[in-house]
Amino acid sequence: MISVHLIAAARPNFMKVAPLFHELKRADWCNPVIVHTGQHYDANMSDSFFEELKLPEPDIHLGIGSGSHAEQTAGVMTAYEKIILNEKPDWVIVVGDVNSTMAVTLSAKKLLIPVAHLEAGLRSGDRTMPEEINRLVTDALADVLWTPSPDADENLKKEGVSDSKISNVGNIMIDSYELLRDQIESNNAPEKFGLSPKKYGVVTLHRPSNVDNQKTLAQLTDYLCHVSQETPLLFSLHPRTRKNLETFGLFEKLNGAVGMQITPPLSYIQFMGLVKDSRFLITDSGGVQEETSYLGIPCVTLRDTTERPITVSMGTNRLADPDQLLSCIAEISQGDWTTGQCHPQWDGKTAQRVASDLYQRVNAA
Ligand code: UD1
Numbered sequence: 421m422i423s424v425h426l427i428a429a430a431r432p433n434f435m436k437v438a439p440l441f442h443e444l445k446r447a448d449w450c451n452p453v454i455v456h457t458g459q460h461y462d463a464n465m466s467d468s469f470f471e472e473l474k475l476p477e478p479d480i481h482l483g484i485g486s487g488s489h490a491e492q493t494a495g496v497m498t499a500y501e502k503i504i505l506n507e508k509p510d511w512v513i514v515v516g517d518v519n520s521t522m523a524v525t526l527s528a529k530k531l532l533i534p535v536a537h538l539e540a541g542l543r544s545g546d547r548t549m550p551e552e553i554n555r556l557v558t559d560a561l562a563d564v565l566w567t568p569s570p571d572a573d574e575n576l577k578k579e580g581v582s583d584s585k586i587s588n589v590g591n592i593m594i595d596s597y598e599l600l601r602d603q604i605e606s607n608n609a610p611e612k613f614g615l616s617p618k619k620y621g622v623v624t625l626h627r628p629s630n631v632d633n634q635k636t637l638a639q640l641t642d643y644l645c646h647v648s649q650e651t652p653l654l655f656s657l658h659p660r661t662r663k664n665l666e667t668f669g670l671f672e673k674l675n676g677a678v679g680m681q682i683t684p685p686l687s688y689i690q691f692m693g694l695v696k697d698s699r700f701l702i703t704d705s706g707g708v709q710e711e712t713s714y715l716g717i718p719c720v721t722l723r724d725t726t727e728r729p730i731t732v733s734m735g736t737n738r739l740a741d742p743d744q745l746l747s748c749i750a751e752i753s754q755g756d757w758t759t760g761q762c763h764p765q766w767d768g769k770t771a772q773r774v775a776s777d778l779y780q781r782v783n784a785a
């Protein structure tokens with residue numbers, strides 16, 4: 421029986437960790453241990469996901485919280501190093517691209533613990549994004565790279581990663597959706613928010629490039645207020661975005677706009693219940709670009725680049741400047757948007773493929 425640490429840190433990690441935890445828990449060769457770094461800590465950014473995705477309380481909680489990049493990274497590294505020395509895990513699995521992903525990888529590799537990265541190989545090519553730095557460092561150090569799509573394999577090969585380290589396993593986010601599909605479909609989320617199916621849009625924004633700069637956030641606020649006059653919008657507000665809207669004096673304007681409904685961060689079942697019946701998404705989230713492609717919902721991503729190009733080439737996603745938002749929404753409303761298709765390995769069986777790959781690697785070692 422090997423001991424495997426599964427690292428959970430921030431909102432987008434929980435729906436990647438949950439299906440794999442359940443799969444590994446069923447196996448007789450492995451003991452999965454959940455380590456929460458505490459990067460996200462509000463109940464609606466963390467606890468609700470543990471409850472809905474049926475994750476047990478974390479076995480280990482590092483309680484790191486918020487801080488600058490260096491503070492957060494160093495905090496996780498220092499705290500997790502102590503855990504490794506005490507617990508001596510056989511393997512560490514990190515997911516996604518948040519600061520904790522990179523920090524844990526650094527600590528583990530310095531102490532010679534093998535690391536596997538789930539959702540490896542994604543690249544935006546934009547090193548001004550903190551996540552791109554996290555992806556590059558994590559993938560350079562990890563022993564096993566589990567990729568969601570062929571473009572990710574190609575990125576890794578171009579960086580000189582040997583084929584033997586890469587396994588294409590598909591997209592674990594889709595496993596979480598399938599795990600909770602019945603509850604998402606029976607939740608009647610639009611009705612709970614007074615919305616009619618296919619007659620509203622959902623908004624999520626939290627990238628520093630969109631929400632940390634006053635001028636950019638003011639411009640986005642104007643455009644969103646414009647869109648909501650025509651099509652009601654539900655804006656699930658990330659804590660970073662709320663803080664900045666308040667600091668820049670924009671919150672009241674947005675909140676008071678005709679057709680605009682602002683909510684705190686929503687639970688996964690509520691959020692996906694709203695996404696699946698929406699007319700469109702306006703977002704800068706990584707995960708939402710994939711979920712909308714999977715569900716065939718038009719998605720306007722307010723970014724210059726994406727680390728998930730397959731959602732543009734195959735799915736329903738389009739990158740746009742704020743200036744293009746109104747014309748994109750007009751196209752969607754006229755039914756003039758690609759319906760897209762899904763990558764065959766986004767099938768809800770990624771956790772099985774990951775567990776089987778890990779089993780083979782453990783036995784081959
Ligand atoms: C982090 C990730 C980002 C990911 C996002 C998902 C990094 C560098 N960024 O960004 O890749 O897309 O999570 O949501 O790892 N805060 C709260 N409560 C919380 C958590 C955060 O109020 O539970 C506030 C704090 O003011 C904090 C700010 O949000 O300073 C930002 O949190 P942080 O985790 O540093 O970055 P995110 O913007 O959430």
Ligand code: UDP
Binds near residue numbers: 689707
């Ligand atoms: N999400 C949620 N409630 C919300 C907003 C998002 O459950 O109010 C989920 C959604 O499934 C999304 C995931 O959280 O794919 C990832 O969130 P986020 O956008 O914070 O991170 P990113 O994917 O950009 O790193």
